[in-house]
Amino acid sequence: MRLLDFLFPERRNTAGIAKDRLKIVLAHERANRDAPDFLPALQKDLLEVVGRYVEVRSDMLRVNVGKSGDTSLLEINLEIDGAKVKPVRNGAAPPLPKTAPAPRLDLSGPAPWVKPT
Amino acid sequence: MAKIIVLTSGKGGVGKTTSAAAIAAGLALRGKRTVVIDFDVGLRNLDLIMGCERRVVFDLINVINGDAKLNQALIKDKRNDNLYIFPTSQTRDKDALRRDGVERVLDELKEDFDYIICDSPAGIEHGAITALYFADSAIIVTNPEVSSVRDSDRIIGILASKSRRAEHNLEPVDAHLLLTRYSLERVKKGEMLSVEDVNEILSIPLLGVIPESESVLRASNTGTPIVFDPESPAGRAYVDAVARFLGEQREMRFVKPERRSLFRTLLGRA
Numbered sequence: 448m449r450l451l452d453f454l455f456p457e458r459r460n461t462a463g464i465a466k467d468r469l470k471i472v473l474a475h476e477r478a479n480r481d482a483p484d485f486l487p488a489l490q491k492d493l494l495e496v497v498g499r500y501v502e503v504r505s506d507m508l509r510v511n512v513g514k515s516g517d518t519s520l521l522e523i524n525l526e527i528d529g530a531k532v533k534p535v536r537n538g539a540a541p542p543l544p545k546t547a548p549a550p551r552l553d554l555s556g557p558a559p560w561v562k563p564t
Numbered sequence: 565m566a567k568i569i570v571l572t573s574g575k576g577g578v579g580k581t582t583s584a585a586a587i588a589a590g591l592a593l594r595g596k597r598t599v600v601i602d603f604d605v606g607l608r609n610l611d612l613i614m615g616c617e618r619r620v621v622f623d624l625i626n627v628i629n630g631d632a633k634l635n636q637a638l639i640k641d642k643r644n645d646n647l648y649i650f651p652t653s654q655t656r657d658k659d660a661l662r663r664d665g666v667e668r669v670l671d672e673l674k675e676d677f678d679y680i681i682c683d684s685p686a687g688i689e690h691g692a693i694t695a696l697y698f699a700d701s702a703i704i705v706t707n708p709e710v711s712s713v714r715d716s717d718r719i720i721g722i723l724a725s726k727s728r729r730a731e732h733n734l735e736p737v738d739a740h741l742l743l744t745r746y747s748l749e750r751v752k753k754g755e756m757l758s759v760e761d762v763n764e765i766l767s768i769p770l771l772g773v774i775p776e777s778e779s780v781l782r783a784s785n786t787g788t789p790i791v792f793d794p795e796s797p798a799g800r801a802y803v804d805a806v807a808r809f810l811g812e813q814r815e816m817r818f819v820k821p822e823r824r825s826l827f828r829t830l831l832g833r834a
Contacts, residue, residue, distance in 0.1 A: 459754075460754035461754065461755055462751070462754050462755060462756055462757050462758065462761065463754065465709075465710050465757055465761075466757060466761045466764075466765070468710065469710055469713055469714060469765055470765060472714065473714065473717050473765065476714075476717070476718070477717070477721070480721045480725075
């Protein structure tokens with residue numbers, strides 16, 4: 448057996464490994480390619496607001512911009528299964544920590560993820 | 565009306581300049597008036613590959629800034645009357661490559677030429693984006709290797725979103741795959757991504773497969789575009805790629821083991 452292994456070393460098909468790795472990484476990168484630049488900030492804000500009521504971790508939230516037919520969709524998925532609910536006093540959550548005011552949204556034009564036609 | 569073709573890749577060192585020189589010279593050999601422009605501001609090299617480095621007086625940035633006329637900067641190739649080289653500047657000021665200036669230069673070139681070949685710098689910074697912005701067609705130069713394929717995918721995405729055609733909702737830039745430094749030997753051993761693998765991942769039309777060839781280094785040593793060497797397998801592959809670009813059907817060479825004649829085998833020549 449040893450002699451056979453020595454004479455005919457088993458060559459791993461590394462090209463196949465390369466192909467599989469590329470397919471996985473590119474599927475992920477293509478999905479995020481057209482994402483608008485504000486997505487990370489939006490994600491952070493959403494976590495902060497929801498976090499006032501429920502204990503959430505960043506990996507529970509998924510924000511995507513996609514298309515369904517002719518409609519552009521902003522898709523927000525937040526998984527709170529098993530998350531701990533925070534106490535609410537007099538029907539209101541504790542106030543957000545004071546931060547600089549958010550920049551005013553310019554709502555006059557189309558949403559930034561909508562391609563002009 | 566001239567067609568603007570960008571050679572781009574994202575990754576460096578995959579053979580963009582070699583391919584730009586070869587394709588430009590190949591188009592010129594087919595009787596097309598062709599100019600090849602170096603967009604790699606600060607790292608001029610097309611002049612060396614084309615063998616005209618000692619004839620550079622004015623450059624792209626001089627013309628953009630109005631310090632020189634277009635015909636003062638264009639260098640006529642000594643081997644083919646249809647071929648012109650437009651060198652870039654060695655300035656370190658990358659912002660000198662202004663988009664409006666480039667547009668003006670391209671518009672002027674369009675009147676005189678059939679094909680304008682833009683040799684892009686590596687990366688996805690200002691220079692690379694400017695090189696691809698005005699393109700009608702793109703040739704994505706890719707090596708059968710993971711980082712090159714990934715960067716090519718990125719560049720294909722940028723062409724589809726950041727080019728002039730994308731921004732103005734025109735017909736998209738038509739992108740072609742040019743697979744370079746291909747080694748059939750290593751593909752057969754399972755050590756290298758095959759042309760089918762890369763094609764499946766990037767899914768853009770295949771323009772050509774250029775075999776890894778010693779003749780490419782010899783050609784760059786002497787400043788000769790590889791298509792001028794009829795003996796070179798790489799040169800023949802570029803000639804085929806140019807023919808396909810012009811709409812001809814040519815079977816892919818160097819992707820299947822070729823039958824070698826006994827005579828050649830005895831001589832030990834590929």
